[in-house]
Amino acid sequence: MENVQRHGYDVVVIGAGGAGLRAAIEARLAGARTAIISKSLFGKAHTVMAEGGAAAAMGNVNSNDSWQVHFRDTMRGGKFLNNVRMAQLHAQEAPERIWELESYGALFDRTPDGKISQRNFGGHEYPRLAHVGDRTGLELIRTLQQKIVSLQQEDFAGSGSYDSRLRVFDETTITDLLVTDGAVAGAFGYVRQTGELIRFEAPAVVLATGGIGRSYRVTSNSWEYTGDGHALALRAGGQLINMEFLQFHPTGMVWPPSVRGILVTESVRGDGGVLTNSEGRRFMFDYIPEVFRDYYAQAPEEADRWYTDPDNHGRPPELLPRDEVARAINAEVKAGRGTPAGGVYLDVSSRLSAEVIRRKLPSMYHQFRELADVDITKQPMEVGPTCHYVMGGVEVDAETTATASVFGLFAAGEVTGGMHGANRLGGNSLSDLLVFGKRAGEHAAAHAAAAARSPVADADLATAAETALVPLERSGGENPYALQQELQSVMGNLVGIIRRGSELAEALEKLAELRERVAKVGAPGGRAYNPAWHLALDLRHMLVVSECTARAALQREESRGGHTREDFPAMNPAWRQVNLVCSVPGDHAEVRVTRQPVPAMPPDLAALFQPDELAKYLTPEELKDPTDAH
């Protein structure tokens, strides 16, 4: 067989975004020899794109804030489908995780009394997002990256080698997990620069590979988002939950075409931007759902007063949770009140002075000017829904982030499911990465210290190597780029923001056809840095993950959060009790979807909500005694 580089570690973290880096830091601090693997260069992971901020109830701007309120907002946003324990831990631990970043060198924007400033964001009751202008994700990644460097410097001082206890394998892609008798033995992949094959052996593996957005054409996500971690977990015997829930960001750029999908951060709305249709109407007032009536302004005058006096006025409806805003825009465009490019207008220019816009939204201003020749201080933007975030993912234990079905497999970040329920609030992802990244690193290190190493089976290795190399050897195979485009149009047209049963069924047929064709994909060219080959291998992941989404979406006959069924437009409390679980039993089989009860909310947490609010989500039986639901 081919020569395969071989590396042994205690903990292997797949992914160098916020979750992966935080996990690696914790594992190394716990004494584990740790490897970080990333498809792109160190410090370039998708997390750099996050703009708005990281949610943490520090109460720096409004001291009424607390973890309980943050928890409550998270559950409301997730339409009560969240894993309650994850939502609780997240709200409780986020402030510490943010403060810790300051001791790594992060420089957040400040309040007048010198604390970390916090900004308003859709779905959050109080100003809660720690931020740095609109480049918070970059600050987070850079801070964690520099913390890793500082740990490496300590190791260098101690051992003479920077890599002795914490090593970054950048531009390295994992294509398969190695699992022996239900326990993690390691991971297998290739080095992008050379095309060499590489294997890692470790008793604990942390998946932190992010999301799946590249299965859609209009997406804010980077090329890395091909659902690798989701697919790796599935193939290793793990389970995915909530895969039907995808967040479409309401405001992606729709013009000019080359930047379609790039996000206009929510803070444009938080800082006063308004949405109008082609008739000039501020239409969001027409779309405030019943459950939110009490919290939002009914008319523009009240909404405008909220910016200066939030305690006594309803919030502007532009700050409704994202799915509501996305759906409203979709409805306006469908009703023929959209812009020429198929979006609506988002305007700050008439609301804030040019100087304030430039200071508050520097990178938005910069991006629009350089990319689109649009001056947002002078003219409105054209925006529309964009595939942005996947709520679904690997099912993990809230405390340890361990998967139940694969011994030694952990996961954190966007690749996991449950934390955000049916919809994620803006800002809750960055804090999720930190809270559960830390937990993943800590528990993976503990696992590695206690568990025996499983041997890698030679047969598994040979299969993994063959799977990786076969597209290169197949001459005249299917073009990977064309296949990706077809997959994207199937997903965009049939499994998009608004779904129908018949279309989902059609999507499944088309995905089955594509599966046959992806099995025949060929990549011309050599092994060194060959993007066609890379894409050919990613397609396998994208396909199985897309199938999960389509199957789960077909089964869930209701609309909730990031899943909207035109044929079942209402939320159904009976469905709130159900998680759809995807798995792939045996090789090459179809994705199987099973139902699993959602864990019930403990009474102390249920007591944080008004009974009439709970009544909007829970079934009458659950309301009688929420504790004995399951």
Place this chain on the structure above:
Amino acid sequence: MHTRTFQIWRGDVHDGGLADYQVEVNEGEVVLDVIHRLQATQAPDLACRWNCKAGKCGSCSVEINGRPRLACMTRMSTFEPDATVTVTPLRSFPVIRDLVTDVSYNYTKARETPAFAPPPELAPGQYRMQQRDVQRSQEFRKCIECFLCQTVCHVVRDHDENKPAFAGPRLFIRAAELSMHPLDDRTDRAAHAAREQGIGYCNITKCCTEVCPEHIRITDNAIIPMKERVADRRYDPLVWLGRRILRRDQMVEQYVSSTAATPTGSGHWTPAPLAGAFEQALEVPPPQAAPVGPDGKLPLSETLLDRAGAASPFGDDVSFPVPAEDLRYVHPDSV
């Protein structure tokens, strides 16, 4: 929609050259869109880094018509309608394949820059800083690590032999950022910049500032203040060579041999020996202290230049885009 001629450097360490493509271009597209179209239609294995396609990650750095730029932020509408667009890899780094180069030099230098030292007396959550005090460092933290400034800097562009002793503008702003951080516990940032990072080799041509896609004022806000901080401590008029800004063709080139410049045992970047290079290396000039005047300030400012931004590393008589037929791109055979 129309068709355009693209010239793209294809090859690897061993061999390579410009390849011509005729490719469709649509309204509103950027160079990276066109590269993607080439991959999908004509050149599936054309290697090019990218990630965000939004100017946020700094992956897609290439040289377009000879000028270092982000491919995702270069609008096609900025070129003359019929002009050929030439895309080549970053010149200062060893090529891996096509447009992808080995940028590990930058990561190595980053590792050698001491990290933030948290104030020992403060627990996390107790940090208090004023916005006006963090703002200066925040400017430098905008850096997306595209390394365009690193590739354009003449100290290392075509001078691999200077790399061991010179960290480059990206790392100068890192040193400045830490030096200006209100709570950083170390006081030797400027000294480190002089001693270990080779800030003395910088003669403030401002090319780095000119190419920075984040518009960080690398020279004015980081390098010059850092040089002045160094000078506060080590002002030595003898090493002050001249107050003029020299064009590249007028400049005395400085060569540094890695053997002489690498302080022993501190884990510095040491390249594999270059055949024949060291024998010819001249005596190593010591890094120069900043050429400050009696007022303790450097005499340079943007007002002294006859143009906005910096002097061009290509010589001021070269203007961009360089006509395609004049671009004789040969990647330097670096390590």
